[in-house]
Amino acid sequence: MSWELDFMRWTNGWWSSSILDQILPWLTYLGSHFAAILFIILSWVLTKQRKVLHSLILLYAIQSAAIYSLKFLVQRQRPLLFLETASKLSRSPGEILDPSFPSAHATFSFMMATLLANRFPRYRVIFFVGAAFIGWTRVYLGLHYPTDVIAGGFLGYGIAILYLKIFSPQGFMRPPQTGE
Numbered sequence: 001m002s003w004e005l006d007f008m009r010w011t012n013g014w015w016s017s018s019i020l021d022q023i024l025p026w027l028t029y030l031g032s033h034f035a036a037i038l039f040i041i042l043s044w045v046l047t048k049q050r051k052v053l054h055s056l057i058l059l060y061a062i063q064s065a066a067i068y069s070l071k072f073l074v075q076r077q078r079p080l081l082f083l084e085t086a087s088k089l090s091r092s093p094g095e096i097l098d099p100s101f102p103s104a105h106a107t108f109s110f111m112m113a114t115l116l117a118n119r120f121p122r123y124r125v126i127f128f129v130g131a132a133f134i135g136w137t138r139v140y141l142g143l144h145y146p147t148d149v150i151a152g153g154f155l156g157y158g159i160a161i162l163y164l165k166i167f168s169p170q171g172f173m174r175p176p177q178t179g180e
Helices: 002-015 018-031 033-047 050-074 104-119 121-140 146-167
Strands: none
Touching: 002 146, 018 033, 018 104, 018 121, 033 050, 033 104, 050 104, 050 146, 104 121, 104 146, 121 146
16 A cells, blocks of 8 residues: 555656646546446447346446445555545545445446447447546546556456356347348
């Protein structure tokens, strides 16, 4: 933990920007519970398949159970409690009440990126760069350590890959076949 705080203090000097301080608190929510639920609803609306809705809700529930089991098992305090530089995010209560490890935003971002990359393989790099960017916003804002984000990314990717192995033949998450 100490090396991560030192790293975050060191990088705060060269990546801090007043423009990012204004924009990133909004962009970071692209990995939130709200964004994941919106993703599920949009997937269902676009496919019009109830089994897609049910399987994505199951995936979301599994991801959430894994995240919060680890958070409350590890009980890692958020870095903003140790950094002299206050969080650049407004002090909304839901943001900092739960423990830090792993990052739920990174988990949900990588879950969505994995599902989208499976469905639209041509754009997979864009989806994963976007997920990594959302993870980086969590570190930039002082809400997570880098290892929180890395663990969240692996968790989101890993569980989504398992999901695809089980549910991929069904509906929206199956890549389009030639002639479809």
